[in-house]
Structures are given as C-alpha cells and as structure tokens.
Amino acid sequence: MKFTVKSRGDHDSNMITQKIKNYLQEFELTYNSEEPDVVISVGGDGTLLEAFHEYTDRLYDTAFVGVHTGHLGFYADWKPDEVEKLVIHIAKTPFKIVEYPVLEVVVRHHGEQKTERFLALNECSVKSTEGSLVMDIEIKGDLFETFRGDGLCISTPSGSTAYNKALGGAILHPSLSTIQLAEMASINNRVYRTIGSPLVLPQHHTCLLKPLNDVDFQVTIDHKTLLQKEVKSIQCRVAEEKVRFARFRPFPFWKRVKESFITD
Template identity: 75%
Template sequence: MKFAVTSKGDTVSNTLMHKMKAYLMDFQLEYDEDKPDIVISVGGDGTLLYAFHRYRSRLDKTAFVGVHTGHLGFYADWVPDEIEKLVIAIAKTPYQVVEYPLLEVIIRHNDGGREARYLALNECTVKAIEGSLVMDVEIKGQLFETFRGDGLCMSTPSGSTAYNKALGGAILHPSIPAIQVAEMASINNRVFRTVGSPLVLPDHHTCLLKPVNDVDFQITIDHLTLLHKDVKSIQCRVANEKIRFARFRPFPFWKRVRDSFITE
C-alpha cells in the first residue's frame, strides 16, 4: 500500500509526521506523495482540508485519516499518543471506508465560454466586494427568492458544524446526501423579503444564484478565497464525488458534536 503524510507545519505535527513516515516504511509500506492509497493528515481540520484539495483528483482512489495535534477535530479522530496503534492498524488491518458528501460549485461568466468548477468539503460562501449581496436564488429551475444581505453560505453535512452552525444552520449527519443554504444578515423589511431560515436541499435539487446587479464577488471554497468578476451564475449541488475516510475504529458523528460543543 502507498501512503503520504501531510502536516500542519508546527514542530509537534512535523515530528509526528516524520515518526509515522519512518514507522510505516519499516512495515514495508511505500511512501508516494503523488499517488497514495491513504493520506494521513497530522494537525487539525484545516490540515485535512488542505490534503483534500491537494488530492481532489484522486478521491475515488485515496482515503484519508486524521491525527489532531490541537483541539478535537471533526475529521481528525486520532491523538498523538495513539500513533503507534494507528501505524499498526494501517500496516496490518483492512480498514472500513466511510464516504461523506461534497459540494459542487460551478461559476459561470457572462462571456459564455468560461466556467470554473470547484469541490468543497466544508462550505462555499458568496459575498459582494462592496455593499450588500443581491442574488436571485433559484431552486430546481424556479425562482425562490431575491436575497439581499451580507452573503450566503452553502455547506455540506460534515461542514454543517462549521460556519453554517455559526449562522444558525442545522447540524446534518454526513450520511445524508444534501447541501444546506444559510443566510448572512439578510435584509427583511416592508420592501424586501427572504425566507429567513436555512434550506436543506437533497442531492437531486440544484441551487442557482444569479446576480441582480453587476458587481464583483468574493467566493470562498473551504479555506480558498477567490475574486470573481463578470459572474453570470453560481451553481451549487451535491457533487457526484465523495470524500473517503479510512476508519479503523468507530468514530460516531454525534459523539464528536457533543465533545466539540457540549462536553467541558
């Protein structure tokens, strides 16, 4: 089996990365940064997000496992004291593959020829560079509302515990193939109206955002911030691709939610 290890870059994470690399090579596993079967992320959720985007072209061939060196993460389920146990598990134990839904974002431009496609593990956010964001929101090809406010956040189920939660969105279990649309400070008065609640869309529904005015947009895809000009539409849906996690032991989602937000 081929493997790769990514690190947050701090001293603790780098030390663990080198240890795990040496241990796994002692077990005759092959280190391959280009075409790994399994990627070990050492750091936190941000480190795993980086690894996901680095290997997004190999999602059907590569599985991920996380070691967290800081606060408990939603994607990193092993701690530094367990790395020897994890190394033995990787080297000796067949792992279970758990798949999580991803968000597909397609940005089309008014010139008709250019479009950009992205995958997000957590979320995509859309904001206007100046002033309020004004967008027609279409669902399944029908106009749902004209949104006015600070911005919109489209999240995956696994990303529903991140920015989406801070916006008052629901926490969705990652076994549900859906995306969620949450508002950022919408404008609601006698003239302008939005639904005012997060929307959960199943995998056969598409959300299409169409600019009402000619402005530039700041669009984030997970940790990546992009500036897009001359935007015709932003299409969001559940992606055909999924991220694959290597599970060597149970990692209950609701326990992670409880440990992260409730347990002291």
C-alpha cells in the same frame, strides 16, 4: 499500499509526521505523494481540508485519516499518543471505508465561455465586499427568492458544524446526501422578503445563484478565496464524487458534536 503524510507545519506536527513515515516504511509500505492510497493528515481540520483539495482528482482512489495535534476536530480523530496504534492498524488491518458527500460548485462568467468547477468538503460562501449583495436564488430551475444581504453559505453535512453553524444553520449527520443554504444578515422588511431560514436540499436538487447588482463579492471554497469578476451564475449541488475516510474504529459523530460544543 501507498501512503503520504501531510503536516500542519508546526514542530510537533512535523515530528509526528516523520515518525509515522518512518514507522510505515519499516512495515514496508510505500511512501508515494503522487498516487497515495491513504493520506494521513497531521494537524487539525484545516490540514485535512488542504489535503482534500490536493487530491480532489483522486477521491475515488484515496482515503483520508487525521491525527489532531491541537484542539479536537471533526476530521482528525486520532491523538498523538495513539500514533503507534494507528500505524499498526494501517499496516496490518483492512480498514473500513466511509464515504461522505461533497459540494460541487460551478462558476460561469459573462461574455466568455469560461466555466470553473470546484469541490468543497465544508462549504462555499459568497460574500459582498461592499454594500448589500443582491442575488436570485433558483432551486431546480425555478426562482425561489431574491436575496439581499451580506452573503450566502452553501455547506455540506460535514461542514454543517463549521461556518454554517455560526450562521444558525442546522447540524446534519455527514452521511446525508444533502446541501444546506444559510443566509448572512438578510434584509427583511415591507419591501424585501427572504425565507430567513436555512434550507436543506436533497441530492437531486440544484441551487443556482445569479448576481443582480453591481457590487464586488468574493467566493470562498473551504479555505480558499477566489476573487470573482463578471460572474453570471454560481451553481451548487451534491457532487458525484465523495470523500473517503479510512475508519479503524467507531466514529461517534454525535458524541463528537457534544464534546466540541457542549461539554469540556
């Protein structure tokens, strides 16, 4: 089996990363950062997000597992004092693969044939940098509403506990093949109307955003911000690809939600 280890970069994470690398090589596993079968993330959810984006071209062949060296995360579910147990599992135990949906974002530009495609594990957000953003929102090719406000967030179920939750979106179980659209400070009065509630779209529905006014805005894919000019449309839907996690023990999602937001 081929593996690689990605560290957050702080002292503790680097020490644990080296320990995992040494242990697995002692078990005669091959360190290969180009074509890994397993990517071990040491840090937090942000570290795993970076690892995901590094290997988006290998999602069919690579599984992820996270060790958290800070606060409890939704992706990094192993503790530093469990590293030896994790290493033995990876080396000796056939692991279960759990697949979760990811978001496909296609950005098209005016006046050229340029099309950019991105994958997001958590969300894509579109935010105005000056004034109100005005966008038509089409669902399955039909105009649903004209949005006016600060911006929009389109999240995966895995990302529903992140920015989406801060915007009042619903928390969805990560196994559901859906995307969720949440508004940021929408303008609602006698002249302008939006639904004002988050929308959950199934796998076969496409959400298309079309900018209508001439304001600068930025598109963020997970932790990466793209400065967009002359954007014609932004298309979002459930991607054909899925993210694969290596599971060696139960991963109680609702318990993790409770521990993260309700109990200490």
